[in-house]
Amino acid sequence: MLSTRLTSELVQFVPEIDSWEKAIKVAAEPLLKKGAIEDKYIEAMIHNVNEFGPYIVLMPKVAMPHARPEDGVKQLGISLMVTEKSVLFNEEKTANIFFVLAANDANNHLVLLQEITEFLSDQEKVDALSVAKNYEDVLKLLGGDLL
Amino acid sequence: MKFLAVCGNGLGTSFMLSLNVNKVLKELNIDGDCKNMDLASAKTEVADYYIGSPEIMDQLQGGGKKTISIVNMVSVAEIKQAIEKHVLGVE
Numbered sequence A: 001m002l003s004t005r006l007t008s009e010l011v012q013f014v015p016e017i018d019s020w021e022k023a024i025k026v027a028a029e030p031l032l033k034k035g036a037i038e039d040k041y042i043e044a045m046i047h048n049v050n051e052f053g054p055y056i057v058l059m060p061k062v063a064m065p066h067a068r069p070e071d072g073v074k075q076l077g078i079s080l081m082v083t084e085k086s087v088l089f090n091e092e093k094t095a096n097i098f099f100v101l102a103a104n105d106a107n108n109h110l111v112l113l114q115e116i117t118e119f120l121s122d123q124e125k126v127d128a129l130s131v132a133k134n135y136e137d138v139l140k141l142l143g144g145d146l147l
Numbered sequence B: 001m002k003f004l005a006v007c008g009n010g011l012g013t014s015f016m017l018s019l020n021v022n023k024v025l026k027e028l029n030i031d032g033d034c035k036n037m038d039l040a041s042a043k044t045e046v047a048d049y050y051i052g053s054p055e056i057m058d059q060l061q062g063g064g065k066k067t068i069s070i071v072n073m074v075s076v077a078e079i080k081q082a083i084e085k086h087v088l089g090v091e
Helices: A020-034 A039-052 A110-120 A123-130 A135-142 B013-027 B054-058 B076-086
Strands: A011-014 A057-059 A061-063 A077-088 A094-102 B002-007 B033-038 B049-052 B067-069
Touching: A011 A020, A020 A039, A020 A077, A020 A094, A061 A123, A094 A110, A094 A123, A110 A123, A110 B013, A123 A135, B002 B013, B002 B054, B013 B033, B013 B049, B013 B076, B049 B054, B049 B076, B054 B067, B067 B076
Parallel strands: A011 A077, A061 A094, B002 B033, B002 B049, B049 B067
Antiparallel strands: A057 A061, A077 A094
């Protein structure tokens, strides 16, 4: 489940980041520390946006940086970063919620994605997440219990 | 009717989109199915409609492909409206 997978060390709150490249880097750091991804996965996620455009901004406010399993994923993982100020991708697309997805094969992340899709379909929850200040707020929104 | 949800890598965004497209097709009683795929493969894959973010759809233009651009990948309302417009001709 999303709430059990997103442990506190994988969730960050950051005031402001001045570029989307840096934002992806910072948002992915917990996964790097955990050993779920290699350095090159971060480069791949950035390259992905440079090549295809900011389609990873799934909806207003929300980005889901990701690349391919073979780009340096060691284990399935997800991290979350919420920034106070929005990060600019281009004139039309900005985000302040970053779900970094690391999928280690083409299938086993699908349940996780289904959960994220469901969560993001609820605009009220997305609005609340975009102003979340701490891990407890996030957990409440994801429907998890504090351990 | 064959729909293809497309994104850069064909595993994250396009999968999310395909979930909602299939939901909408069912709601609208359209006999169709949506699969997801990466942009490079989608260029040579035949489908009745290609659906995805505007940046990705721009790169699929040409060859008479029918594309549907979606800004909010998780908005069932936007997807429904777009499919009604493009597929059913409802304005």
